[in-house]
Amino acid sequence: MLILDNFGNGISSTIVSSLATGIKEKDPRYVFNMIYFMQNVGVVAGTMLVGYVIEISINMIFIVNFAMYAVFLLIVWLFYFVPQHVLAKHASQNKGTSDKTPKKAAIVIFAALALYFAIDVGYSQWQSNLSVYMGQLGIPVKNYSFLWTINGIIIVLIQPLINRFDESFQTKLTHKIYLGIVLFVFGFSSLIFARSYPYFVLSMAIVTLGEVLTFPTFPAFVSSLSSFSEKGKYQGLVTAFPALGRAVGPVLGGIIIDNFSYAALFTFTAAFVIIVGSILIGCAKINLDGNGEIKK
Numbered sequence: 001m002l003i004l005d006n007f008g009n010g011i012s013s014t015i016v017s018s019l020a021t022g023i024k025e026k027d028p029r030y031v032f033n034m035i036y037f038m039q040n041v042g043v044v045a046g047t048m049l050v051g052y053v054i055e056i057s058i059n060m061i062f063i064v065n066f067a068m069y070a071v072f073l074l075i076v077w078l079f080y081f082v083p084q085h086v087l088a089k090h091a092s093q094n095k096g097t098s099d100k101t102p103k104k105a106a107i108v109i110f111a112a113l114a115l116y117f118a119i120d121v122g123y124s125q126w127q128s129n130l131s132v133y134m135g136q137l138g139i140p141v142k143n144y145s146f147l148w149t150i151n152g153i154i155i156v157l158i159q160p161l162i163n164r165f166d167e168s169f170q171t172k173l174t175h176k177i178y179l180g181i182v183l184f185v186f187g188f189s190s191l192i193f194a195r196s197y198p199y200f201v202l203s204m205a206i207v208t209l210g211e212v213l214t215f216p217t218f219p220a221f222v223s224s225l226s227s228f229s230e231k232g233k234y235q236g237l238v239t240a241f242p243a244l245g246r247a248v249g250p251v252l253g254g255i256i257i258d259n260f261s262y263a264a265l266f267t268f269t270a271a272f273v274i275i276v277g278s279i280l281i282g283c284a285k286i287n288l289d290g291n292g293e294i295k296k
Contacts, residue, residue: 036216120245122269183210
């Protein structure tokens, strides 16, 4: 059932991102920031409500989920489409020409996707091996759970400010990703010294700031470099690469812990982001100009 659930979610999230690339009335940064923000509002609201709903009946949780998906289906039926005049205009503009993503852009896109994968390999440790580590340090499970409450609160509070900042200063997508790299490296490496709960709270805050900066920026960045006809393809990869990181991360982390130590795991995750991030920076410097456009 989890396979079916995630299969459906993978399809729908890819299509949502693909359709979002066609919104011209708003800056792509704003569009993807709002998608990410509303996803996290849903996560926070759902997490808060589930405790009350489960007291009625565990079956009620799945009934409520079914009702929400029914509403989503109605929204899709009414509003999720690409206007025919947009498709016709694009077809006429590109008649007789190849609408492929340039090779230089594809190189930068795959470097960005590799970074997204590397970040999620490290980020997935918070959802898996960190709970065991904190338990070994004598930190209660409820304190571990509260870290995710902190995560949600920071996202909901900071994301609208990021939107306002982007609109006011027109921040470059590459600069947001580069700052995110720094935050993730600091967040992952700070775990090496974490022995008490306040350290974990600080590390979570740093990592969450990196998440707020980069997670909605990756699809916008990939969209800015991909051609019209291949936006769906690359948005699918934007969904696939972090999912692969979340799948590989816990297993890889467990192997490193069993053979070395938790400190080695945290060192590895920070180093992995540094290495792949450096590759992305190098690729962007070679293939993109100062405005983030493809060099001629």
